[in-house]
Amino acid sequence: MVEKVSTSLSSLSMLQPKAEVRNLNFYYGATQALKQINLVVPEKRVTALIGPSGCGKTTLLRCFNRMHDLYPGNRYEGEILLDRINILERRVDPIAVRMRVSMVFQRPNPFPKSIYENVAYGLRVQGLLKRDFIDHQVEQSLRSAALWDEVKDRLKDSALNLSGGQQQRLCIARALATEPELILFDEPTSALDPIATSSIEDLMSQLKQQVTILIVTHSMQQAARLSDYTAFMYLGEMLEFNQTTTLFNQPLHQQTEDYVRGRFG
Amino acid sequence: MTNSSVQSSKLTRLTTHKASRDLRELAIHIVLFLAGFSCVATTIAIMYILILESTYFFQHISIVEFLTSSDWSPLFDPPGYGILPLVAGTVTTTLVALFVAVPLGTIAAIYLSEFASAKLREIVKPILELLAGIPTVVYGYFALLFVTPLLQWLYSFPAPLLSTWLPNLFPLELAGFNMLGPGIVMGLMITPLISSISEDAMRAVPVSLREGSFAMGATRLQTAIKVVFPAAFSGISAAYILGISRAVGETMIVAVAAGLQPNLTFNPLDSAATITAYIVQVSLGDLPHGTIEYQTIFAAGLTLVLFTLLCNIIGYFLSRRFREIY
Ligand SMILES: Nc1ncnc2c1ncn2[C@@H]1O[C@H](COP(=O)(O)OP(=O)(O)OP(=O)(O)O)[C@@H](O)[C@H]1O
Ligand SMILES: [Mg+2]
Numbered sequence: 001m002v003e004k005v006s007t008s009l010s011s012l013s014m015l016q017p018k019a020e021v022r023n024l025n026f027y028y029g030a031t032q033a034l035k036q037i038n039l040v041v042p043e044k045r046v047t048a049l050i051g052p053s054g055c056g057k058t059t060l061l062r063c064f065n066r067m068h069d070l071y072p073g074n075r076y077e078g079e080i081l082l083d084r085i086n087i088l089e090r091r092v093d094p095i096a097v098r099m100r101v102s103m104v105f106q107r108p109n110p111f112p113k114s115i116y117e118n119v120a121y122g123l124r125v126q127g128l129l130k131r132d133f134i135d136h137q138v139e140q141s142l143r144s145a146a147l148w149d150e151v152k153d154r155l156k157d158s159a160l161n162l163s164g165g166q167q168q169r170l171c172i173a174r175a176l177a178t179e180p181e182l183i184l185f186d187e188p189t190s191a192l193d194p195i196a197t198s199s200i201e202d203l204m205s206q207l208k209q210q211v212t213i214l215i216v217t218h219s220m221q222q223a224a225r226l227s228d229y230t231a232f233m234y235l236g237e238m239l240e241f242n243q244t245t246t247l248f249n250q251p252l253h254q255q256t257e258d259y260v261r262g263r264f265g
Numbered sequence: 266m267t268n269s270s271v272q273s274s275k276l277t278r279l280t281t282h283k284a285s286r287d288l289r290e291l292a293i294h295i296v297l298f299l300a301g302f303s304c305v306a307t308t309i310a311i312m313y314i315l316i317l318e319s320t321y322f323f324q325h326i327s328i329v330e331f332l333t334s335s336d337w338s339p340l341f342d343p344p345g346y347g348i349l350p351l352v353a354g355t356v357t358t359t360l361v362a363l364f365v366a367v368p369l370g371t372i373a374a375i376y377l378s379e380f381a382s383a384k385l386r387e388i389v390k391p392i393l394e395l396l397a398g399i400p401t402v403v404y405g406y407f408a409l410l411f412v413t414p415l416l417q418w419l420y421s422f423p424a425p426l427l428s429t430w431l432p433n434l435f436p437l438e439l440a441g442f443n444m445l446g447p448g449i450v451m452g453l454m455i456t457p458l459i460s461s462i463s464e465d466a467m468r469a470v471p472v473s474l475r476e477g478s479f480a481m482g483a484t485r486l487q488t489a490i491k492v493v494f495p496a497a498f499s500g501i502s503a504a505y506i507l508g509i510s511r512a513v514g515e516t517m518i519v520a521v522a523a524g525l526q527p528n529l530t531f532n533p534l535d536s537a538a539t540i541t542a543y544i545v546q547v548s549l550g551d552l553p554h555g556t557i558e559y560q561t562i563f564a565a566g567l568t569l570v571l572f573t574l575l576c577n578i579i580g581y582f583l584s585r586r587f588r589e590i591y
Contacts, residue, residue: 070479072382095482103480109473112496122481125491174481 017081018043018182018212019064024078024088026059026068033059035236037078040229041182046204046213048223048244051233052259057216060233061184064214065101066094082182099126102175103184107191108167110159110174115151118159118170122178137177144210145173146203165196172203176211183207185215189222201226220260224248232256315570318563325557331564337527337543339561340552346561348568350527354444354537355569358519359512361448361533362455366508369452370459371501377460378467379489390464393457404450405521413439413446413522420534434532442524442536451518455508462507466500467493499583506580510573516541540569 019041026034033056041047049057059068066087068074079086087097099122110118117124119138128134138155142148147169151162159170168188175183185204189197204213204226217223223230224244231241232251240247240256251257323331326346334347373393377386420439427435439445470493478488494501516539524536525546538546544562552559 065480067476067480070476095484098480099482105473105477105480107473109471109477111474111477111492121478121483121491125478125481125483125487171477174477178481 016043017041018083019214020079020081021060021063022079022081024060024063024076024080026056026063026077027075028059029073033236034063037238039231039238039241041212041214042229043212044208044210045228046208046215046226047229047231048227049214049216049231049233050218050220050223050259051239053218055233056236057233058186061103061186061214061216063088064182064184065098065103067103069094099178100180101182101184102178102180104168104171104175104186104188106187108164108171110162110167110170112158112160114156115159115162115170116155119173119177121174126178137179138173141173141176142170144176144203144207145169146199146206147173163196165192165199168192168196168200169203172200172207176207180211182212182214185213187216187218190218197222220248220262232259234259312570315563315567318560319567322557322560322564326564335529339558344558348540348565350529351538351540351543351565352568353529353531354519354523354527354539355513355541357531357533357537358444358448358451358515358523358539359509361445362452362512362515363505363509365449365452366455366459366512367505370456370504370508371463373456373460374463374467374501374504375489375494378464379485379493390461393460397454397457397461399454401454401515401517402521404454405447405518408447408450408518408522409441412450413441413443416443416446416449417441434534436534439534440524440536442522443534444519444523444537445533447518447522448533450522451512451515454515454518455511458511459504459508462504463497463501466497466504469500470496503580503584506576506583510576510580513576514541514569514573516545520545540565544569 017040021037021039021041024034024037025032026037037060039047039060049060051057062068063076063080064082064087068076076088078088080088082097082100086092087101102122111121113121116138119141120134123134123137139148139152142151147166150166151157151170159167162170168191172183172188189200192200201222204215207213208228215227217226227244229241230244230247232239232247232253232255234255239253240251242252247256248260251260331346331348333349334345335349336345336347337350338345377389381389417439424435424437424439428437467489474492474496475488478492483491519539520542523539523542525538525542526536527543528535528537530537544565547559547562
């Protein structure tokens with residue numbers, strides 16, 4: 001699949017960007033966690049963020065839905081363009097951003113509610129009341145998350161009774177229900193066993209037909225299997241960004257090469 | 266010194282150290298045990314006395330009469346031994362207190378845990394806890410001398426209308442002793458208890474749940490109400506239960522401000538005695554120990570203890586369930 005993409009889109013400059021990061025600096029209080037980040041997130045593709053622990057992958061991911069706004073003292077500089085609108089601008093409502101950019105976390109975090117209500121949550125907080133519409137979205141999202149068949153008879157059961165892998169797929173369904181344009185995944189399979197992991201990976205390759213995906217992962221295999229583009233981060237900087245095959249086979253930097261060959265990290 | 270004698274003197278030092286440390290640890294162990302045991306022993310002793318003395322009472326008065334008769338007048342002739350009027354007083358004042366404390370305490374907890382900055386929380390929490398440390402007799406006089414007059418004044422406006430509309434429920438004017446004033450004050454008193462425990466329960470909800478909610482585009486209020494509150498609900502309901510048992514056992518406020526007349530009514534505008542108020546009243550009086558009249562307080566006390574015990578047990582299981590979720 002990666003091969004096909006690399007022939008059809010041979011140059012990065014030809015990409016149709018869904019989001020674009022420009023000269024982004026990010027500060028936790030006084031400490032700078034991201035330095036002059038530039039990145040293109042191509043539409044309806046999977047882009048992976050890799051790099052050694054503490055290099056700022058999570059920090060960068062959480063800029064895309066302005067999660068950092070929740071805590072005092074955090075500061076952005078620079079731009080993240082989502083369909084050419086800078087979402088970091090002060091007058092942009094972070095809640096409006098989060099309705100377009102969903103997030104799936106490292107550990108499954110279903111709410112202590114029913115399966116149905118978990119998926120419907122994003123619609124409920126938007127104030128939507130139409131029963132038919134919500135029913136429809138819940139079913140569609142659960143289908144897209146490859147969970148419908150397993151839960152369709154117990155939508156009213158507590159989500160906490162699901163297995164870890166099912167919970168993570170539920171969280172994906174929850175993220176899909178509001179029809180986001182971009183979904184952020186932060187190491188979504190690191191808390192799961194290999195079988196659950198591969199089902200989530202299958203799911204993500206399916207999803208990129210509908211949405212743009214940005215995923216943080218520690219697994220080189222996962223990045224290689226799943227992503228079309230890969231960005232390598234190092235000490236808060238974006239060291240290298242390229243098509244996944246290129247980045248893995250002909251890395252430009254020594255650090256990238258060491259990392260993808262598993263020599264550190 | 267030869268090498269071997271050095272060895273052996275080292276060994277003696279080591280063994281004496283061990284022996285003295287063992288002794289010390291045994292002593293500490295015993296002291297700690299006694300301290301812990303004294304609490305348990307006190308509880309057992311209280312229960313023992315209550316049950317023993319009530320047995321004497323129940324040898325003379327049937328349990329059925331005690332539980333069903335609606336006349337509580339042990340000191341009159343003919344005496345009545347029905348606990349219901351006292352229970353009604355306790356239930357009414359407790360309900361009034363909960364009516365105040367549950368919303369207030371919950372809102373305060375939501376505010377402190379989900380909205381207030383860490384700095385503000387550090388300031389407000391100790392102040393709230395200070396409220397819980399005010400002696401209850403002070404609250405009692407606050408109810409009698411400040412809240413009740415205020416209520417009387419407020420009540421005087423709708424009173425003419427209300428008392429013509431439903432004269433049985435609404436008196437022409439609010440009596441100086443009533444259950445509403447002390448109930449409200451009792452509610453204010455247990456508000457910090459409820460807010461503090463509820464806040465702990467809400468702050469124990471993992472950040473990942475909140476972030477999951479925010480990431481779906483929820484506001485702070487939506488996150489607090491739709492995610493944090495339900496996730497913490499068993500802890501919060503444990504706080505409510507503890508508040509109930511605190512209100513049920515509260516004595517001075519009602520003794521001072523609710524009047525001491527047993528009165529089978531659930532109308533907070535009436536005056537009435539609670540179980541606790543009755544017990545103080547009799548214990549302070551000059552009835553000789555051993556008379557049936559005097560023994561009533563043990564039967565009343567046992568009722569009270571069983572009731573609060575039940576509340577605490579429910580609270581305990583709720584808070585345990587709440588720990589199990591995370
Ligand atoms: N809330 C915070 N406050 C202050 N510093 C933080 C905070 N969160 C992260 N950092 C720092 O920012 C840097 C980047 O952290 P980040 O979590 O983005 O790394 P990461 O690449 O996701 O690492 P990992 O692979 O271990 O998840 C680290 O040095 C970290 O210590
Ligand atoms: Mg991370």
